[in-house]
């Protein structure tokens with residue numbers, strides 16, 4: 001679900017309706033029936049909480065489309081809202097007249113999550129606007145997707161320098177970001193606790209080529225400008241384990257103690273789950289920041305394209321292998337193995353790529369059972385061929 005951000009200046013008034021051709025150019029199809037035309041427009045929403053939460057002419061156009069295709073006529077003049085928190089039974093929304101909690105009395109399809117834009121009719125959320133991106137992980141309890149945030153432009157992978165950096169975890173979040181249609185970056189927090197934060201940046205940059213890496217310290221108030229630059233008018237979500245310093249960073253960027261922060265247990269540097277909900281906050285300089293509770297596990301909910309985007313260096317090599325279904329397990333003409341042998345591809349990165357490749361492939365097969373059967377048949381055939389080559393049917 002990769003998406004492009006529409007080009008062009010953001011205009012905040014609704015005087016000029018967006019010509020449909022422009023929307024069509026961005027892939028929006030006109031509904032067959034426009035059953036409910038919007039009523040004459042109210043004054044522009046320029047100074048409303050909507051604007052600080054990212055409202056622009058694109059959302060205005062999508063809002064009109066959603067209103068026009070509601071499955072029942074609106075009770076009142078519908079208004080847009082952005083989900084700033086979702087606690088199961090209620091949505092906290094940024095609405096034209098302020099931030100309010102509204103009960104979820106109706107089943108919405110798709111189910112809204114933080115960052116979603118919704119149509120609110122008579123104080124009831126009745127529709128979810130088409131998303132530009134959706135960050136999802138595999139739920140640790142069930143083999144189902146868990147929505148983390150919608151309509152995010154960037155994903156900041158937050159790691160505390162007070163503990164070992166898990167490169168595998170970073171790869172996973174980067175992959176979820178690409179899958180979502182958002183750009184990943186890494187933020188190394190607690191720079192004040194190490195002697196050489198620059199060395200850590202260098203190491204992470206080397207291990208994750210193509211991804212921006214910055215360091216921050218809430219204690220020394222350093223690095224905040226770099227993070228501000230990454231947010232800059234966009235919607236960005238902080239992802240990382242508990243105690244990594246996400247809420248502290250959010251507060252520093254907000255210039256206020258908005259999020260509760262937690263103590264880190266001495267000894268294992270593990271944080272407690274101080275942040276229990278996902279919450280979106282507009283930043284003073286523009287942009288929206290979504291803080292999240294710590295993720296203990298980052299289950300992949302992504303396809304192999306997203307893995308290829310994360311490991312574009314390895315993917316490029318794999319394209320050079322002699323056989324296009326090369327398993328990189330010693331086949332002749334394997335460019336991946338050759339790079340490992342030549343020392344130009346770290347064996348750890350090769351292993352990390354293989355692990356996520358396998359996980360993404362397994363998920364794809366689970367999602368499409370007939371592919372799994374086809375694969376089993378193919379593996380059976382390969383197995384039989386291998387056995388024939390060896391001439392020993394039992395090996």
Ligand SMILES: Nc1nc2c(ncn2[C@@H]2O[C@H](COP(=O)(O)OP(=O)(O)O)[C@@H](O)[C@H]2O)c(=O)[nH]1
Nearest residue numbers: 190217218242243244245246247248261262263
């Ligand atoms: N020394 C230092 N401690 C930090 C920094 N950022 C966060 N912490 C501490 O790390 C702990 C966890 O922070 P918190 O923001 O709650 O982490 P979260 O679980 O990721 O939201 C708290 O005790 C913070 O005071 C930092 O830049 N330097």
Ligand SMILES: [Mg+2]
Nearest residue numbers: 246247274275
């Ligand atoms: Mg927190």
Ligand SMILES: [Zn+2]
Nearest residue numbers: 321326328334
């Ligand atoms: Zn190969």
